[in-house]
Amino acid sequence: MSKKISLADWQQQLTGATAESTKPAKQADLVYSTATGRIDASSPAVSAAEGFADGALRIRRETKGRGGKTVLTILGLTGSPSELSQLCTELKKKCACGGSVKDGIIEIQGDKRELVTTLLQQKGFKVKQAGG
Structure with missing residues (x-):
C-alpha cells in the first residue's frame, strides 16, 4: 500500500x-x-494520440487562441513521436509552410486543407475534414 x-x-x-x-x-x-x-491512481492516463473509432484522421482549421492566424490540426494519428515528426516534416515540405507536433497532434500553419487532405490520402490514410 x-x-x-x-x-x-x-x-x-x-x-x-x-x-x-x-x-x-x-x-x-x-x-x-x-x-x-x-487524483485517482486506478484510472489510466489518457493519451492525446488516440485514433478515432472509424479510423479516419480529422483535419480541423483553427484560429482561436492563435492571434487570428489560421492553423490546421491533424487529429487521430497513432504512432511513435518520431513517426509523427517525420510525417509533419514531409507535410511541411510539400506545403511550403511551418508546423509542429504537440501532444500527438500535427499542426500545419496556414489554410491548406485540400493539399494536406490529398497528401494524406496518397499515403493511405482515411481523412475527414472537421470544423470550419
Missing part, C-alpha cells in the same frame, strides 16, 4: 526542502492537484 501525501508535501519533496528525503515522491503518491482535482 502506497503512502498518500498532500500536494504541499509532495512539492516540498520535489524541491528538496525536507530533511528526511531528497528523492522526489512518485506520481502515485499525489492525492490532489489544483489543475485536475482529486
Whole structure:
C-alpha cells in the first residue's frame, strides 16, 4: 500500500526542502492537484494520440487562441513521436509552410486543407475534414 501525501508535501519533496528525503515522491503518491482535482491512481492516463473509432484522421482549421492566424490540426494519428515528426516534416515540405507536433497532434500553419487532405490520402490514410 502506497503512502498518500498532500500536494504541499509532495512539492516540498520535489524541491528538496525536507530533511528526511531528497528523492522526489512518485506520481502515485499525489492525492490532489489544483489543475485536475482529486487524483485517482486506478484510472489510466489518457493519451492525446488516440485514433478515432472509424479510423479516419480529422483535419480541423483553427484560429482561436492563435492571434487570428489560421492553423490546421491533424487529429487521430497513432504512432511513435518520431513517426509523427517525420510525417509533419514531409507535410511541411510539400506545403511550403511551418508546423509542429504537440501532444500527438500535427499542426500545419496556414489554410491548406485540400493539399494536406490529398497528401494524406496518397499515403493511405482515411481523412475527414472537421470544423470550419
